[in-house]
Amino acid sequence: xxxxxxxxxxxxxxxxxxxxxxxxxxxxxxxxxxxxxxxxxxxxxxxxxxxxxxxxxxxxxxxxxxxxxxxxxxxxxxxxxxxxxxxxxxxxxxxxxxxxxxxxxxxxxxxxxxxxxxxxxxxxxxxxxxxxxxxxxxxxxxxxxxxxxxxxxxxxxxxxxxxxxxxxxxxxxxxxxxxxxxxxxxxxxxxxxxxxxxxxxxxxxxxxxxxxxxxxxxxxxxxxxxxxxxxxxxxxxxxxxxxxxxxxxxxxxxxxxxxxxxxxxxxxxxxxxxxxxxxxxxxxxxxxxxxxxxxxxxxxxxxxxxxx
Amino acid sequence: xxxxxxxxxxxxxxxxxxxxxxxxxxxxxxxxxxxxxxxxxxxxxxxxxxxxxxxxxxxxxxxxxxxxxxxxxxxxxxxxxxxxxxxxxxxxxxxxxxxxxxxxxxxxxxxxxxxxxxxxxxxxxxxxxxxxxxxxxxxxxxxxxxxxxxxxxxxxxxxxxxxxxxxxxxxxxxxxxxxxxxxxxxxxxxxxxxxxxxxxxxxxxxxxxxxxxxxxxxxxxxxxxxxxxxxxxxxxxxxxxxxxxxxxxxxxxxxxxxxxxxxxxxxxxxxxxxxxxxxxxxxxxxxxxxxxxxxxxxxxxxxxxxxxxxxxxxxxxxxxxxxxxxxxxxxxxxxxxxxxxxxxxxxxxxxxxxxxxxx
Numbered sequence: 001x002x003x004x005x006x007x008x009x010x011x012x013x014x015x016x017x018x019x020x021x022x023x024x025x026x027x028x029x030x031x032x033x034x035x036x037x038x039x040x041x042x043x044x045x046x047x048x049x050x051x052x053x054x055x056x057x058x059x060x061x062x063x064x065x066x067x068x069x070x071x072x073x074x075x076x077x078x079x080x081x082x083x084x085x086x087x088x089x090x091x092x093x094x095x096x097x098x099x100x101x102x103x104x105x106x107x108x109x110x111x112x113x114x115x116x117x118x119x120x121x122x123x124x125x126x127x128x129x130x131x132x133x134x135x136x137x138x139x140x141x142x143x144x145x146x147x148x149x150x151x152x153x154x155x156x157x158x159x160x161x162x163x164x165x166x167x168x169x170x171x172x173x174x175x176x177x178x179x180x181x182x183x184x185x186x187x188x189x190x191x192x193x194x195x196x197x198x199x200x201x202x203x204x205x206x207x208x209x210x211x212x213x214x215x216x217x218x219x220x221x222x223x224x225x226x227x228x229x230x231x232x233x234x235x236x237x238x239x240x241x242x243x244x245x246x247x248x249x250x251x252x253x254x255x256x257x258x259x260x261x262x263x264x265x266x267x268x269x270x271x272x273x274x275x276x277x278x279x280x281x282x283x284x285x286x287x288x289x290x291x292x293x294x295x296x297x298x299x300x301x302x303x304x305x306x307x308x
Numbered sequence: 309x310x311x312x313x314x315x316x317x318x319x320x321x322x323x324x325x326x327x328x329x330x331x332x333x334x335x336x337x338x339x340x341x342x343x344x345x346x347x348x349x350x351x352x353x354x355x356x357x358x359x360x361x362x363x364x365x366x367x368x369x370x371x372x373x374x375x376x377x378x379x380x381x382x383x384x385x386x387x388x389x390x391x392x393x394x395x396x397x398x399x400x401x402x403x404x405x406x407x408x409x410x411x412x413x414x415x416x417x418x419x420x421x422x423x424x425x426x427x428x429x430x431x432x433x434x435x436x437x438x439x440x441x442x443x444x445x446x447x448x449x450x451x452x453x454x455x456x457x458x459x460x461x462x463x464x465x466x467x468x469x470x471x472x473x474x475x476x477x478x479x480x481x482x483x484x485x486x487x488x489x490x491x492x493x494x495x496x497x498x499x500x501x502x503x504x505x506x507x508x509x510x511x512x513x514x515x516x517x518x519x520x521x522x523x524x525x526x527x528x529x530x531x532x533x534x535x536x537x538x539x540x541x542x543x544x545x546x547x548x549x550x551x552x553x554x555x556x557x558x559x560x561x562x563x564x565x566x567x568x569x570x571x572x573x574x575x576x577x578x579x580x581x582x583x584x585x586x587x588x589x590x591x592x593x594x595x596x597x598x599x600x601x602x603x604x605x606x607x608x609x610x611x612x613x614x615x616x617x618x619x620x621x622x623x624x625x626x627x628x629x630x631x632x633x634x635x636x637x638x639x640x641x642x643x644x645x646x647x648x649x650x651x652x653x654x655x656x657x658x659x660x661x662x663x664x665x666x667x
Contacts, residue, residue, distance in 0.1 A: 007539055011532040017530075107365075114368045119576055134564075140539060213528050214558050216577070220551045221366070221524035258532040262519035264540070271488055275522035 003137040008255045010140030013147045017249030018043065018222075019256045020150040021205030022229030023236065023243035024157055025071075025198035030238055031161060033174040035300040037093035037204045038078050041100025042071040042228025046206025048104040049246035051110055054121040064124065064207045071203020072196045074100060078194040083188055086302035097226070101219070108217060111279060144212035146204075151244075153201065154259035158240040167247070170194055176294035177303040187303050211238035235286060235295045249285060253278035348351070355390040358383065358601055359390070359409040360594075361416035362395045372590050375419045376443060379594030404425035416601055418594060420445065422491070430437045434654065436478055437600055439608060443590055444491075452609040458598055460492070460615030462498030463645055465546070466652035467567045467638050468622050469502020472544045473514050473579035474634040475566065477490050482537035483558050484530060485520040486549035492520075495548035495586065497659040498652045505641075508666045517542060521537075529539065530555030538563040544583060546570070557582060566629065573624040583629050586621075591601065593620045594620055616645045 022039045029036035049070035054063030055113070065287045074096060081092040105116060112118055126142050133139045136305075161167035169190055172180040177187045205225070210217045228250060236242025257274045360380060380391040392412075394405045402424050409417045410431065416439045419428035425445040432440040432454040441455040450456055468604040472481045483499055485492045500516050507514040512520050517537055521529045531551035534545050538559060545560065546568035547553035553570060560567035560581040567573065569585030599607040612622035622642060627635040644650040653659040 003539060007536055011535070015528050015532065109368065116366050116369050137539070140535070209528075213531060214554050215561070216554065218551055218554065219369075221527065223525040254529065255532065258519075258529065258536055261533070262517055262536070264515070264517045271520040271522050 003140075003255070004302065006137050006140040008235065008252070008259050010047055011255035011258055012248060013143045013252040014251075015254045016247040017144065017146050017150045017212070018205045018209045018225050019232060019247040019250060020154065020244055021201050021208060022226050023232040023247050024150075024153055024240060025201035026158060026162075026188045026206065026230055026233035027238055027240055027243050028170070028194050029198035030233060030299050031174045031296055033169050033177060033296060033303065034079070034082055034191050034195050035089040035093065035297040036075075036091060036195065036204045037230060038074070038096025038100070038226075039198075039205075039229050040222060040224070041096040041098070042074045042199050042202035043206035043209070043226045043229075044100040044222040045074050046203030047221045048108055048118075048206075048217045049203065049208040049262045050207035051118045051121050051210040052107070054123075054211060056111075056117055058122055058125045060122050060211050063121070063211055064204065067203040067207035067211075068205075069198040069203070071199035071206065072202070073199070074103075075195050075199020075202070077194050078199075082302065083191045083195065086304060089300050089302070101222075104217070105219065117121075118216045120215045121211070123215045124208075126204050137196045137265050138169070144208070146212045151289070154240045154244045155203070161240065171204065171296070173303075174298055177298050178307075181303075181305065186287055191303075202229075231282075234295075235282070235290060237290070238296060242272070248275035250278055250282060253281040256281075349377050355388060356416070357390045357392075357412070357414040358416045358418070358598055359392045359394065359412065359414040361405045361409060361424065361471050362393060363402075363419075363421035363423045364398060365421070366395050367393050372443060373420050375572065375590035376418060376594045379591035380418075380598070382591065382595045383440060383598050386595070387602065388603070389598070396424075399423065402587050403430065410438055411504040415439060416441065416598060417443075418598075419467075420590075421445075432584040441597060441601065443594065446611045450609050450611060452607070455597060455601060455606055455608045456611040457593055458611060459588045459593070459621055460613055460652075460654070461494040461548070461586070461621070462501070462652040462654040463586070463587065463616040464621045464623060465495045465498030465548070466502035466505070466645070466650075467642055468546055468584055468586045469499035469504075470641055471502075471623070471630055472499075472546065472566075472632055473503045473506025473510070474637065475583060476514060476544050477510060478541050478543045480515045480541045480543070482534070482542040482545035483516060483518040484533050484537075484545060484547040484549050484552065485518065486524040486552055487522055488520045492548050493656070494654045495546075497655055499546050499586075501653050501659055501662050504663050506667060521549055523552055524550035525552065526667035527551055527555035527558070531559045534567070535563065536652065538565050540597065544568065546586070548586075558660065575624070575626060580629070584623050584627065587608055587623060589620045589622070593618075596620070616642055617648075 044066035050063040050067035053066040054060045078092050078096050081087040082089040124145050127145050128142045132142050169185050173187050173190045181187050209221050232243050232246035235246035257277045263276050333658040337469045338542040360376055365373050367377050368375050377393055383389050384391045390513050396402055396405050419442040428442045429442055432451045439453050443457050445456050446456040483496055503514050519533050534556040537545050544566040548558040557567045557577045569582050571586045571588050575582040588603045653662040
């Protein structure tokens with residue numbers, strides 16, 4: 001029993017980490033008024049960059065940082081299109097989602113002898129070192145260091161958004177940019193910064209997949225995590241801890257399907273039914289406990305100076 | 309003005325996305341357009357033209373597509389056929405790529421992977437004078453110009469199951485499946501039968517835990533399931549789950565236990581933890597079946613089933629992680645399957661009968 005519970009916790013944390021980074025990216029971008037549905041594309045780029053840099057330098061931490069940079073580069077395209085040129089942010093986001101996997105595959109083939117996947121790479125360390133608690137039930141709790149990083153990032157973003165002058169500016173730009181502008185806040189610059197930051201976080205999310213959960217990049221390394229992260233943003237009412245909780249809930253639901261499934265399980269449910277559990281559970285929680293979720297007022301609306 | 313620039317930018321992004329992802333197909337497209345599509349007088353057409361259309365994995369997927377292409381290249385080296393490939397970027401490309409291959413005057417067109425099943429069937433019906441073949445799919449009614457090639461996956465699965473039984477120290481082994489289906493069932497029951505056979509031979513009882521991820525792409529779920537199995541006392545886990553298996557192998561690496569690879573030799577993913585692999589030799593299959601079709605031995609309308617006997621399935625020769633004796637015993641079993649003395653089960657019912665007859 002204890003083993004199962006610890007296992008459940010371990011799997012929940014492993015599963016939710018890439019989602020948390022992606023969702024935090026969504027929160028910060030949307031809080032500043034820029035819809036970012038391109039998280040998936042940015043995560044994919046981050047996933048490839050992380051694996052490639054780790055492979056060539058032998059240093060996974062460099063890979064992790066480089067993934068953030070790669071995410072930011074892709075996010076810059078989104079920022080230019082949607083902030084400077086006032087393009088439709090949904091369309092730009094879709095373009096990013098097509099661009100990310102395309103680019104990732106292209107570079108992967110360029111860097112790795114035409115292969116659609118990287119060789120196994122050096123991964124980030126475990127929280128308590130490589131062989132801590134080996135052979136004990138507590139081994140499940142020796143999670144990847146990215147799990148802790150995701151929590152720290154959540155706290156930092158919460159602090160920045162709600163406890164600093166900066167955060168107040170970001171939120172005001174996302175709610176009512178015209179008012180913010182008249183008070184001397186540079187709307188364009190604030191939004192640029194937030195979208196870039198969102199790219200960095202999404203890149204980290206991709207990296208936590210290819211440098212912790214699996215140790216290589218392949219075409220399906222990121223398959224839908226970005227979209228689940230987007231849902232978590234809404235689920236979590238556009239707040240960092242809300243999004244974190246939503247990701248944890250989804251991770252827990254996945255962990256439950258894993259722990260309850262299998263031919264040796266005492267719960268004999270067909271695997272197809274079990275596979276639906278995360279989605280069903282999400283809907284139930286959404287309906288029963290979350291209630292109305294309101295987006296930042298100016299979310300998705302390009303800001304044009306002087307427009308009424 | 310700004311909106312126009314924005315539109316152009318968005319368009320440029322979309323174009324570059326498609327442009328860069330189709331890079332690999334350029335060579336084949338260029339190669340085929342060089343051949344005059346206008347007047348291929350039947351007399352001038354000396355070489356047999358074979359083309360293949362990949363599924364969305366691309367030609368360097370280190371799996372089925374790549375192996376198929378290796379098979380065609382071998383065909384070129386052996387009998388001098390003119391070979392080419394076209395990569396599909398998305399499922400919507402299958403039909404157009406097949407049409408293109410028909411337009412390029414190919415004599416034989418291969419489709420790779422069961423995902424292309426319907427597309428190939430439609431192309432075969434629409435072009436009765438072109439021969440088609442497909443890897444890993446079969447039909448209830450196969451058109452007379454279509455050859456379906458399937459593998460008896462239960463045979464290599466049986467062999468790795470036997471090796472698992474001989475190697476396990478905890479007397480508990482695992483199986484992770486992708487999406488529950490008859491095809492993955494071949495792996496599951498072949499494996500279970502192999503374990504049962506090995507256990508019987510040693511007079512032991514070995515438990516097999518099976519679990520399906522209901523996905524072929526969710527590596528994290530594969531890792532979670534395998535971690536659960538390892539912490540639950542399994543020391544060897546076999547997977548037939550595509551990229552979900554990447555997670556299974558990763559879990560074996562972290563727990564310092566064994567995983568068994570599938571389709572190709574997956575030892576490169578974790579040299580110290582991939583015990584062996586259940587191979588489907590797609591390259592061999594594509595080469596041999598192409599030859600048969602070229603020689604007119606196989607015309608179509610049939611399903612060719614390949615396995616250990618045709619040397620189109622088996623286990624890798626590399627066996628440093630298992631005992632020499634175990635490997636030799638597995639090879640001996642392989643010979644028995646070749647001779648037809650041993651028939652591994654492919655479904656639950658066959659498996660139950662198989663186990664009953666063991667006693």
